[in-house]
Amino acid sequence: MNILFIVDTFSIIEPMGVLQLSGITNARGHKSFICAIDDGDVFRKMEEYRIDAVACSFMSTEAGGFNVLVRQIRGRYPNMPIIAGGPHPTYYPKIADTWPVDAVVIGEGDHVAAELLENLYSGKDISHLMNVHTKTFKNPQGNLVEDLDTLAFSDRELLKNVAPFKYIPMKSFFATRGCPYSCSYCFNSAFNKMHKGKGEILRRRSVENLVQELEHVKQNYKMDFVRFGDDTFVMKYDAWVEEFCDKYSKRVGVPFYFLIHPNLASEDLIRSLKKAGCHSIMLGIESGNEQVRRKVLDRYVADATIKKAFALYHKYDIKVFSNTILGLPETTLKEDLESLNFTLDCRPFYSGFTVFTPFPGTALGEYSKQKGYVKGADDFAESFPISMQSGSMLNTVTDRQREIHRNILTLAPVANLFPVLRNLIVKHLIYWKSNVMFDFVGFVVRNYCNMNIFPFGKSAYTFMQIFKKVVRIDKRNYAKDAPPPPPVNKEGLRDFEQTRLAATQVT
Ligand code: B12
Ligand code: SF4
Secondary structure (H helix, E strand, O other), X not given: OEEEEEEOOOOOOOOHHHXXXXXXHHHOXXXXXXXXXXXXXXXXXXXXXXXXXEEEEOOHHHHHHHHHHHHHHHHXXXXXXXXXXXXXXXXXXXXXXXXXXXXXXXXXXXXXXXXXXXXXXXOOOOOOOOOXXXXXXXXXXOOXXXXXXXXXXXXXXXXXXXXXXXXXXEEEEOOEEOXXXXXXXXXXXXXXXXXXXXXXOOEEOOHHHHHHHHHHHHHHOOOOEEEEOOOOOOOOOOHHHHHHHHHHHHHOOOOEEEEEOHHHOOHHHHHHHHHHOEEEEEEEEEOOOHHHHHHOOOOOOOHHHHHHHHHHHHHOOOEEEEEEEEOOOOOOHHHHHHHHHHHHHHOOOEEEEEEOOOOOOOHHHHHHHHOOOEOOHHHHHHOOXXXXXXXXXXXXXXXXXXXXXXXXXXXXXXHHHOHHHHHHHHHOHHHOOOOHHHHHHHHHHHHHHHHHHOOOOOOHHHHHHHHHHHHHHHHHHOXXXXXXXXXXXXXXXXXXXXXXXXXXXXX
């Protein structure tokens, strides 16, 4: 069977869920292909590759385009099996009833996606398959994948000739699944609840299995930087970490990046990771107000712990990319300014800010909806903004606050990189009207920071290829009060430049 995996956009980070599933379907003798709606060639690819079944993977911010696309595919190919999976179908399974798809898969697709596609293709029964919702049945969740080592390696061939990935010598890997925390704004709060009693939430590959995949990719593809995408790459400093540091430095030896919780900052751990090749990390601050962190975000980490973590990473010259959320429910501009100042005091290398987005299924998303804080709450999950950098979806946030948020998103990384400008930015510029100059400076600085956090080698040609992509994504994500993505055009394709970009032009 020829399977077409469809994603919304190719960013510079590989769609790992799809690569994982493609590895599994390939192992069962199928052939997979991939395309992105934004590239505007979905139907051409379906014809060219003689596609037998379509598998869509998307987040809530991407649901708008898929909503239209699956209707168009169904219109053209009434008998084509179409399935959907990924974060949006998982946390908003209602689309199984309202979209013309054959089935949606809730949560992990590893045990079910291949059989589901095979049975749909050959007209066999699918009603016994766990995690599957259709218009006629909603099956419960099956057990989580128990042993991650049993999964096929991600299928890197799928992207071998696909831009921009063919130019990018940074490769992503996952060592774990699950997160021990349950922050109220994050999908893990919903995932953990949904999978209670379905096996261990926290799972980790053996170091040997992980290092074998790293070696395989290093030998067969361009790889001069590794990005571990795990929610929390290290959950504690233990024998696994020691074995990883030892084997990674001897057998892989490429600088790497990962995400980690500030609670886990011990000097021994950071020293070992640095020695193994750690170049940069992502550390969540989320709010600069400890009470807000505890009461609103269910994030139990003290100010002093966060500051200590930053100090240790600075000591070992590891570049930190931080994340801070603005516009949280039941907070005001006062807390946003505290968050800005706290973040700047921590001196990350790159201070990333996002605006709170009430994702379906998350504790804080559902709370915001119940309290009536979400604009158009009835079907809000069908009309998401396209990024967490666009304006707030909460009706409790004033227009004035939205403008200040936008200036913080743009200018905080500038204040952080050039501390001499901090007073000017924090006391004056964030209150100005957003303007083209702020947008331009913000774009240059955040991309300079990104290039240092992910410093994979770039020839002039590679740089230009990636740059074109970055401009496209950046323009879309930072568009002022971006509306939901416009539907795909009459031909069933979304012409990115003409439709979405035009609709979300930075002003
Ligand atoms: C890497 C990542 C990104 C990358 C995406 C790279 C890419 N090309 O896909 C980047 C940085 C671009 C990104 C951007 C954003 N992200 Co993001 N991202 C992640 C992250 C950390 C890892 C995703 C991943 O690879 N997981 C590992 C794989 C193995 O798991 P998986 O993708 O879930 O796939 C499994 C199942 O979902 C399922 N499955 C997946 N697809 C399909 C398809 C079919 C047909 C089937 C059957 C099954 C199936 O099977 C897979 C294997 O079990 C997740 C958190 C997480 N841990 O998952 C957040 C996450 C997906 N992101 C999230 C968000 C909010 C965003 C942003 C909106 C943030 C922003 N900056 O504005 C943007 C969206 C931008 C846009 N395009 O609109 C949310 C999504 C919530 C939601 N309801 O949609 C998540 C869940 C994190 C969170 N905050 O809670 N993200
Ligand atoms: S620590 Fe990070 S990944 Fe884990 S629940 Fe909190 S926000 Fe989500």
